[in-house]
Amino acid sequence: MRSPLLSRWSPRWFAQAAARVVFTLLLAWAAALLCVALRTPLPWMIGPLLATAVVSMWGGPTASWTPLRNIGQWTIGCALGLYFTPQVVALVAGLWWAVVLNIVWALLLGLLFGAWLYRVHHGPGPMHVKGLSRVTTYFASPIGAASEMTLMGERHGAQPDLVASAHSLRVLLVTLIIPFGFQWAGLSGLDATLPGARVVEWQGLALLALLTGLGGALMVALKRTNPWFIGALVVALALTASGVTLSAIPQWLSDAAQLVIGISLGVRFTPGFAHMAPRWLASVAVATVAMIVLCAGFAWAVGRFADLHWATLLLGTSPGGIAEMAITAKVLQLGVPVVTAFHVTRLAAVLLLVEPAYRWLYGNTADLAR
Numbered sequence: 001m002r003s004p005l006l007s008r009w010s011p012r013w014f015a016q017a018a019a020r021v022v023f024t025l026l027l028a029w030a031a032a033l034l035c036v037a038l039r040t041p042l043p044w045m046i047g048p049l050l051a052t053a054v055v056s057m058w059g060g061p062t063a064s065w066t067p068l069r070n071i072g073q074w075t076i077g078c079a080l081g082l083y084f085t086p087q088v089v090a091l092v093a094g095l096w097w098a099v100v101l102n103i104v105w106a107l108l109l110g111l112l113f114g115a116w117l118y119r120v121h122h123g124p125g126p127m128h129v130k131g132l133s134r135v136t137t138y139f140a141s142p143i144g145a146a147s148e149m150t151l152m153g154e155r156h157g158a159q160p161d162l163v164a165s166a167h168s169l170r171v172l173l174v175t176l177i178i179p180f181g182f183q184w185a186g187l188s189g190l191d192a193t194l195p196g197a198r199v200v201e202w203q204g205l206a207l208l209a210l211l212t213g214l215g216g217a218l219m220v221a222l223k224r225t226n227p228w229f230i231g232a233l234v235v236a237l238a239l240t241a242s243g244v245t246l247s248a249i250p251q252w253l254s255d256a257a258q259l260v261i262g263i264s265l266g267v268r269f270t271p272g273f274a275h276m277a278p279r280w281l282a283s284v285a286v287a288t289v290a291m292i293v294l295c296a297g298f299a300w301a302v303g304r305f306a307d308l309h310w311a312t313l314l315l316g317t318s319p320g321g322i323a324e325m326a327i328t329a330k331v332l333q334l335g336v337p338v339v340t341a342f343h344v345t346r347l348a349a350v351l352l353l354v355e356p357a358y359r360w361l362y363g364n365t366a367d368l369a370r
Helices: 004-008 011-038 043-057 066-081 086-093 096-121 134-140 146-155 160-185 202-221 227-241 251-266 278-306 310-317 322-332 336-362
Strands: none
Touching (some): 011 043, 011 251, 043 160, 043 251, 066 227, 066 251, 066 322, 066 336, 086 336, 096 278, 096 310, 096 336, 134 146, 134 160, 134 336, 146 160, 146 336, 160 251, 160 278, 160 310, 160 322, 227 336, 251 322, 278 310, 310 322, 322 336
16 A cells, blocks of 8 residues: 555646646636736736635635745845835935834734734624634734744644634735725826836846845745745845846746736635634624725825825835735835835834734733633
8 A cells, every 4th residue: 555655746646736736827827817908906916816716715726836936926026126226225214214113003003903803703792703812813913924923823822724814814805905996096106216127138137036046045044934035135135226237027027926926825715714714704804904994094194204105105004915015016116115115124023023022911821711
């Protein structure tokens, strides 16, 4: 009798896995073309995301291939880094106070989100979620670092399915609501900042790929979050800020990167997702919409002092994922460097502070039933 390990790595298993990946890519490509024809915002990401999510929840044979997702994150990281010319770096540095405010805002918003989820679902009543603990609502609520929050929560005894579903649904809703809302309101093309390189130079692109690839590999070795995105971003940013412009990123490569990132988000919505504590998901959806509204008010207030359009600041302060909001800013031409800087610093703060704050608030052996 063959062992499960051998059967998993058999030629037949590889063929089935490859077929699922190819099917998903074709599905995503068709959805992207449809969204292009319909002139939806971010067609190369939203189309694949929605199509993959729907088919995945129906139990379809979808799959995201990790190397393709990594290449997509690398591409977007490179493209964003090219915006950080010396002039732009000086502009962003002058907004340090807004960056700090955004970090404080995100941490407070996450704490309020978690407290609300616990209040609604812990006690007896029609909204009660069986077995819900304070640690689950705590790690389901931070704004950013979804995968890391799931792992941290599981380490402290949280219910990982509820934590992961809350983050996945929040990112999905933000990725859909804000771009469609901005398109409806005509909020695009407000950023005069252009990338440091606008011409594709193939030799320069090869060198850029090598250097940023090494940056991504270093981040992987250091076990950093989003290593291929952050590694490529840091290297491309450093080169551009130093006045070195090697090459622009081809548009078709940027579109392909959005497609595979959309797939990686869509496959999170498994058949069990829709049946997982509907009351929990409904509360997360309501809270996400409320957070978007609150972030819009916060962005408007900061914009009065920062001399930036509130739409750019909303992308930077929104409860969405770093890659998704940066792509939105890039496609809609809304303050790409500002949005990127806000999200990168917020991500770092969440990763550094959320777990120590949990220990400070609840102790190392918190009563999970509280």
